[in-house]
Amino acid sequence: MNTKTHWIPLCGKDDLIPGSGVCALVDNRQIALFYLPEDDQVYAIDNHDPIGGANVMSRGIVGSVGDEPVVASPLYKQHFSLVDGRCLEDDEVRLATWQVSLDDELLLIDPTPR
Amino acid sequence: MNKTKLILIGNGMVGHQFLQSLAESGESARFDVTVFCEEPRLAYDRVHLSEYFAGKSAEDLAMGQPAQYAEWGFNVLLNEKAVAIDRNRQLVTSDKGTELPYDRIVLATGSYPFVPPVPGHEREHCLVYRTIEDLESIKTSAANGKTGVVVGGGLLGLEAAKALRDLGLETHVVEFAPRLMAVQLDDAGGKVLRDKIEELGVRVHTGKNTQQIVDGDNAVHRMEFADGESLETDLILFSAGIRPRDELARSAGLEIGERGGIVIDNDCLTSDKHIFAIGECALWNGRIFGLVAPGYSMAKVAVAQLLGEDSQFLGADMSTKLKLMGVDVASIGDAHGHSAGSRSYTYLDENHGVYKKIVVDDGGKQLLGAILVGDAEDYGTLLQYALNGIELPEFPDSLILPQRGGDAKPALGVSALPESAQICSCHDVTKGAICQAIESGCSDVAGVKTATKAGTGCGGCAALLTNVVNHELEARGVAVSKDICEHFPYTRQELYHLVRVDQIKSFDELLHKHGKGKGCDICKPTVGSILASCWNEYVLKKPHVGLQDTNDTFLANMQKDGTYSVVPRVAGGEITPDKLIVLGQVAKKYNLYTKITGGQRVDLFGARLEQLPLIWQELVDAGFETGHAYGKSVRTVKSCVGSTWCRYGVDDSVGLAIDIENRYKGLRAPHKLKFAVSGCTRECAEAQSKDVGIIATENGWNLYLCGNGGMKPRHADLFATDLDRDTLIRYIDRFLMFYIKTGDRLQRTSVWMDNLEGGLDYLRQVVIEDSLGIGGELEAQMQQVIGTYECEWKKTLEDPEALKRFRPFVNADATDDNVVFVMERDQIRPASPAEKAAGKAEPIKLVS
Ligand SMILES: Cc1cc2nc3c(=O)[nH]c(=O)nc-3n(C[C@H](O)[C@H](O)[C@H](O)COP(=O)(O)OP(=O)(O)OC[C@H]3O[C@@H](n4cnc5c(N)ncnc54)[C@H](O)[C@@H]3O)c2cc1C
Ligand code: HEM
Ligand code: SF4
Ligand code: SF4
Ligand code: FES
Numbered sequence: 001m002n003t004k005t006h007w008i009p010l011c012g013k014d015d016l017i018p019g020s021g022v023c024a025l026v027d028n029r030q031i032a033l034f035y036l037p038e039d040d041q042v043y044a045i046d047n048h049d050p051i052g053g054a055n056v057m058s059r060g061i062v063g064s065v066g067d068e069p070v071v072a073s074p075l076y077k078q079h080f081s082l083v084d085g086r087c088l089e090d091d092e093v094r095l096a097t098w099q100v101s102l103d104d105e106l107l108l109i110d111p112t113p114r
Numbered sequence: 115m116n117k118t119k120l121i122l123i124g125n126g127m128v129g130h131q132f133l134q135s136l137a138e139s140g141e142s143a144r145f146d147v148t149v150f151c152e153e154p155r156l157a158y159d160r161v162h163l164s165e166y167f168a169g170k171s172a173e174d175l176a177m178g179q180p181a182q183y184a185e186w187g188f189n190v191l192l193n194e195k196a197v198a199i200d201r202n203r204q205l206v207t208s209d210k211g212t213e214l215p216y217d218r219i220v221l222a223t224g225s226y227p228f229v230p231p232v233p234g235h236e237r238e239h240c241l242v243y244r245t246i247e248d249l250e251s252i253k254t255s256a257a258n259g260k261t262g263v264v265v266g267g268g269l270l271g272l273e274a275a276k277a278l279r280d281l282g283l284e285t286h287v288v289e290f291a292p293r294l295m296a297v298q299l300d301d302a303g304g305k306v307l308r309d310k311i312e313e314l315g316v317r318v319h320t321g322k323n324t325q326q327i328v329d330g331d332n333a334v335h336r337m338e339f340a341d342g343e344s345l346e347t348d349l350i351l352f353s354a355g356i357r358p359r360d361e362l363a364r365s366a367g368l369e370i371g372e373r374g375g376i377v378i379d380n381d382c383l384t385s386d387k388h389i390f391a392i393g394e395c396a397l398w399n400g401r402i403f404g405l406v407a408p409g410y411s412m413a414k415v416a417v418a419q420l421l422g423e424d425s426q427f428l429g430a431d432m433s434t435k436l437k438l439m440g441v442d443v444a445s446i447g448d449a450h451g452h453s454a455g456s457r458s459y460t461y462l463d464e465n466h467g468v469y470k471k472i473v474v475d476d477g478g479k480q481l482l483g484a485i486l487v488g489d490a491e492d493y494g495t496l497l498q499y500a501l502n503g504i505e506l507p508e509f510p511d512s513l514i515l516p517q518r519g520g521d522a523k524p525a526l527g528v529s530a531l532p533e534s535a536q537i538c539s540c541h542d543v544t545k546g547a548i549c550q551a552i553e554s555g556c557s558d559v560a561g562v563k564t565a566t567k568a569g570t571g572c573g574g575c576a577a578l579l580t581n582v583v584n585h586e587l588e589a590r591g592v593a594v595s596k597d598i599c600e601h602f603p604y605t606r607q608e609l610y611h612l613v614r615v616d617q618i619k620s621f622d623e624l625l626h627k628h629g630k631g632k633g634c635d636i637c638k639p640t641v642g643s644i645l646a647s648c649w650n651e652y653v654l655k656k657p658h659v660g661l662q663d664t665n666d667t668f669l670a671n672m673q674k675d676g677t678y679s680v681v682p683r684v685a686g687g688e689i690t691p692d693k694l695i696v697l698g699q700v701a702k703k704y705n706l707y708t709k710i711t712g713g714q715r716v717d718l719f720g721a722r723l724e725q726l727p728l729i730w731q732e733l734v735d736a737g738f739e740t741g742h743a744y745g746k747s748v749r750t751v752k753s754c755v756g757s758t759w760c761r762y763g764v765d766d767s768v769g770l771a772i773d774i775e776n777r778y779k780g781l782r783a784p785h786k787l788k789f790a791v792s793g794c795t796r797e798c799a800e801a802q803s804k805d806v807g808i809i810a811t812e813n814g815w816n817l818y819l820c821g822n823g824g825m826k827p828r829h830a831d832l833f834a835t836d837l838d839r840d841t842l843i844r845y846i847d848r849f850l851m852f853y854i855k856t857g858d859r860l861q862r863t864s865v866w867m868d869n870l871e872g873g874l875d876y877l878r879q880v881v882i883e884d885s886l887g888i889g890g891e892l893e894a895q896m897q898q899v900i901g902t903y904e905c906e907w908k909k910t911l912e913d914p915e916a917l918k919r920f921r922p923f924v925n926a927d928a929t930d931d932n933v934v935f936v937m938e939r940d941q942i943r944p945a946s947p948a949e950k951a952a953g954k955a956e957p958i959k960l961v962s
Binding site: 052 | 169637639662674918921922926
């Protein structure tokens with residue numbers, strides 16, 4: 001495992017929408033960002049919905065299943081874990097996730113997927 | 115201890131299962147495992163191979179992962195084919211010259227597609243359908259062709275036909291037998307399936323014996339049939355059955371069946387006790403099993419045998435249920451009624467393309483087999499009857515006859531199922547295992563699904579699974595929950611009540627007071643809708659943003675490629691030429707696909723997120739308002755032209771329709787609401803198929819309520835007659851608010867009314883006689899919603915914060931490069947995955 005994290009600045013905290021998603025472009029990859037103000041956490045997950053075949057994950061509804069924060073695809077409503085990208089309805093499907101960190105008003109990302 | 119030298123030949127689905135079972139047994143360290151894998155990649159999911167065309171990559175389909183195999187300690191020789199087994203010296207030789215000694219061998223060599231030896235079969239663009247490489251060849255061939263023929267009308271052939279059709283080819287299926295799916299279906303079933311498939315644009319030719327394939331005049335090939343007819347095509351796909359790959363076993367002198375297949379016994383051993391054979395290459399009791407589940411069972415048996423455990427393969431059930439081109443087809447057990455003394459019942463509905471047949475034993479007590487085409491909803495229940503020998507009801511045909519009127523189908527008492535009954539065949543989950551999951555703490559269907567995996571494969575068992583779980587929970591005294599989701603222990607109606615009574619204005623407030631967790635895609639939009647129905651605040655106001663489905667968030671309907679449609683309101687379907695010209699100009703400027711909807715307005719498709727505000731700015735400037743096509747809300751009021759122009763009209767249907775649409779526009783409800791107004795009894799506006807239908811009479815207006823179209827069309831009921839305008843509006847106000855107050859999530863008015871105790875009469879009492887004394891309150895609540903209406907798009911365009919949401923990326927000025935269009939009938943349409951892959955499609959032109 002690579003233990004060194006290479007942070008680059010991505011956007012401002014005010015670009016994020018509390019309780020909802022936006023999309024960012026990093027190395028030509030679309031990354032969905034969700035900001036959950038209750039836990040002051042930001043999650044970064046692949047914007048491509050592999051089941052619907054479109055770049056739409058950032059436009060899904062966030063919520064929780066048990067204790068796990070999830071986002072529901074806006075196309076066919078499958079749930080994906082915001083923590084590890086796992087699809088809750090289909091073991092075979094998993095979205096890439098990235099490490100992000102809120103540094104005061106700035107959001108940082110490690111551009112290598114976890 | 116010396117390790118056993120184990121060689122696996124073939125790393126397909128079954129070979130992979132074998133390795134996985136061996137690793138999971140925890141005993142794999144006893145073996146030194148080498149795998150010969152002929153294909154250039156590790157095992158992948160052949161069952162879902164067709165999804166490769168739908169955009170799945172080889173990686174998505176992969177089952178075996180190199181890292182995983184390494185972790186298990188198995189040595190894999192990729193791209194290397196075993197070519198000889200020397201049983202005397204116990205050596206396996208490969209095509210690359212590798213020579214390896216063995217103690218035990220497992221053959222999992224699968225099968226190959228049979229290509230009938232007609233002259234010309236080896237021509238270019240004559241292909242088969244089994245591996246990822248095959249699919250790549252098909253894609254390449256299809257990109258240059260117009261027509262495609264699948265030879266063989268079995269399960270696989272029809273799946274292949276769908277793939278060709280999806281690749282944009284004019285598709286034909288040529289079958290030698292007189293019907294489709296000859297193995298599973300009888301003549302009547304085959305005919306229904308054929309009609310359905312032809313409706314989908316695939317031409318079916320049965321009873322055709324191909325004599326030769328030669329150069330075509332207008333296409334690459336011409337296929338000439340024995341009856342003198344011929345068919346021209348650019349691509350031919352053979353899917354005429356599979357043959358076991360037994361060549362290696364054959365040359366090693368193992369016993370082979372008369373028509374191929376490596377003979378195995380119940381231990382999955384071949385005629386040489388050092389060698390196993392499993393999967394599609396194996397012949398057990400004279401049978402080849404061409405499905406994965408039996409192969410998986412064999413793999414598990416072979417592992418157990420290697421570990422010295424007692425386990426046997428005793429055959430497998432070959433019942434299947436599939437969706438072929440969207441047509442449900444299922445076959446169970448002795449579908450053809452070959453058993454002595456068996457009798458059958460059949461049901462044929464040519465109008466809807468449904469065929470059902472059950473085969474019962476001579477006493478009429480046991481179900482032996484079944485065929486279902488066009489409607490396979492009964493599959494789960496029938497399969498349980500057949501597999502578990504459950505006694506049939508008095509009139510077995512009641513199991514397949516449609517339900518009409520009062521007589522419900524005899525429910526399969528799930529309590530009648532034995533513990534051993536298999537409920538989910540994909541994951542081999544029995545009723546016993548489900549009970550166990552419940553015993554150990556699962557308290558709902560979702561919990562049981564996670565614990566047992568039941569219902570997570572094809573999904574075919576979902577209804578039965580829910581039945582079993584609920585039954586078992588009830589038997590244990592657990593109340594089956596009607597809560598809307600895990601975050602709120604309430605129904606929608608109860609939530610509505612809480613919001614009204616506590617004057618709750620935001621989701622967070624409701625969640626804090628009455629719920630738990632973070633909410634989800636079920637409760638958030640439901641609460642968003644309730645808040646809008648009650649207080650009618652701007653839906654993109656900060657606290658409400660995260661509650662909305664994407665359609666509500668971006669005030670437009672998301673289409674399959676992630677673009678949106680734009681639907682301005684055209685009240686009553688009346689529009690001035692000038693406004694119509696504006697729509698045309700905007701559509702042209704932004705290159706939007708333009709279509710007239712059934713709701714008498716115009717849809718503009720293909721707008722990217724960032725174009726929506728630009729488009730709407732132009733529309734709002736020209737006086738348009740949002741049409742709320744995206745919301746669970748009032749959609750349109752359709753109208754006929756009415757007495758103003760029509761020779762027969764008795765009142766002004768258009769005028770009333772416009773007034774009603776403007777009155778209720780934007781009203782959010784448990785589900786969408788549709789209205790229509792006709793100017794006389796000829797009913798040109800089809801008002802009786804709407805939630806609210808109004809028809810002019812000589813003496814006023816007749817009001818019809820609770821109709822709908824769609825999957826289960828229902829005529830509206832005549833609610834009141836000869837109403838004057840004020841009374842009409844008052845009744846509609848009360849009706850709508852009462853529905854919003856008491857309806858369930860996503861419950862349309864028809865179902866809602868059917869569930870009201872007392873039905874239509876009760877509704878009349880509440881609305882007309884005000885039996886609950888809430889008439890005034892309902893009207894006042896409606897007045898509040900009407901009084902606070904504002905066009906959401908107008909409001910959004912004035913709000914820079916809200917507009918920020920329409921940026922595609924927060925950190926870059928770019929567009930989504932996955933949105934690609936092609937031209938069809940002079941307009942854009944989304945490119946199919948195949949077109950994207952073949953580079954046929956042009957990236958869209960930017961307009962801003
Ligand atoms: C398009 C399609 C759809 C299907 N749909 C379904 C379905 O819905 N349900 C269902 O149950 N089944 C379905 N099947 C059938 C299912 O895929 C097979 O039953 C299953 O793949 C059989 O597994 P297997 O391991 O026996 O054979 P395979 O998966 O064919 O694997 C055999 C492997 O062995 C390799 N091999 C052969 N000889 C050698 C050698 N000498 N040396 C090294 N390697 C060798 C082959 O290259 C191959 O990779 C479908 C099949 C196809 C093609
Ligand atoms: C599950 C069922 C349904 C879904 C998911 C669905 C979806 C949709 C969507 C998304 C639109 C808007 C299209 C757009 O503008 O982008 C639409 C419009 C429409 N639908 Fe449906 N629909 C369903 C059922 C029905 C039924 C049952 C009917 C009729 C009987 C129907 C008739 C229409 C009509 C007439 C329009 C155009 C309305 C307008 O102009 O706003 N739909 N539907
Ligand atoms: S419903 Fe009557 S008034 Fe309306 S268009 Fe038809 S015939 Fe004319
Ligand atoms: S009927 Fe409705 S849901 Fe179905 S394809 Fe047409 S628009 Fe879409
Ligand atoms: S039978 Fe396929 S998921 Fe249960």
